[in-house]
Amino acid sequence: MDRSTDEAAIRRLFEALCEAWAREGASAVDAFYTPDSDYVTFDGSWLRGREANRRVHEELFAGVLAGTRLVGEVESVRFLGPDAAVVVSTGAVLWPWQRSAPAARRSRQTLVVVRGDDGRFRVASFQNTRVRPLPPSDSLFMRLFAAVQRVRLAWWRRRHPEALAA
Incomplete structure (x- = not known):
């Protein structure tokens, strides 16, 4: 059509x-x-x-x-x-x-x-x-941000093991 x-x-x-x-x-x-x-x-x-x-x-x-x-x-x-x-x-x-x-x-x-x-x-x-594109994933900012998030996630998982069972 x-x-x-x-x-x-x-x-x-x-x-x-x-x-x-x-x-x-x-x-x-x-x-x-x-x-x-x-x-x-x-x-x-x-x-x-x-x-x-x-x-x-x-x-x-x-x-x-x-x-x-x-x-x-x-x-x-x-x-x-x-x-x-x-x-x-x-x-x-x-x-x-x-x-x-x-x-x-x-x-x-x-x-x-x-x-x-x-x-x-x-x-x-x-x-x-x-329009706010993210910086490239290999940029220093994004690598640092990802590292901080991984630390926070690990901390959260230790404190909330019941969430992992779901």
């Missing part, structure tokens, strides 16, 4: 969401979500429903996100059926004076998009996570 038309619509949805962020803020972004959508922010907060999402983003756009724009790109679209897909994207929030985001503010998002009765895709679930 050719899904290219649906995939193009989903990619346009993501682009339009980014454009609406800069142009109109929370009220425009609101329209891209289903009424019962879930939105998990990069700090782990869980916004349940479009209204909660709008309310929190209105506060942010009036404060720390004032004048910002959202930039990003879709990395993949995987269809779950004829009317639903998982979208993985990367992005960041930029202030007007920034051309690109510092690496520490880069995020990866997982979106579940669904087709509504009107034929348009909307976001039913959005998970935003900061």
Whole structure:
């Protein structure tokens, strides 16, 4: 089955969401979500429903996100059926004076998009996570961390032998 038309619509949805962020803020972004959508922010907060999402983003756009724009790109679209897909994207929030985001503010998002009765895709679930790759496993930090964890595990096992029997 050719899904290219649906995939193009989903990619346009993501682009339009980014454009609406800069142009109109929370009220425009609101329209891209289903009424019962879930939105998990990069700090782990869980916004349940479009209204909660709008309310929190209105506060942010009036404060720390004032004048910002959202930039990003879709990395993949995987269809779950004829009317639903998982979208993985990367992005960041930029202030007007920034051309690109510092690496520490880069995020990866997982979106579940669904087709509504009107034929348009909307976001039913959005998970935003900061990109924080671990250091290489052979780095000094990771070797020391692993050594400390092995010592802690050995100590814990001596104190809780009943856990090993399970």
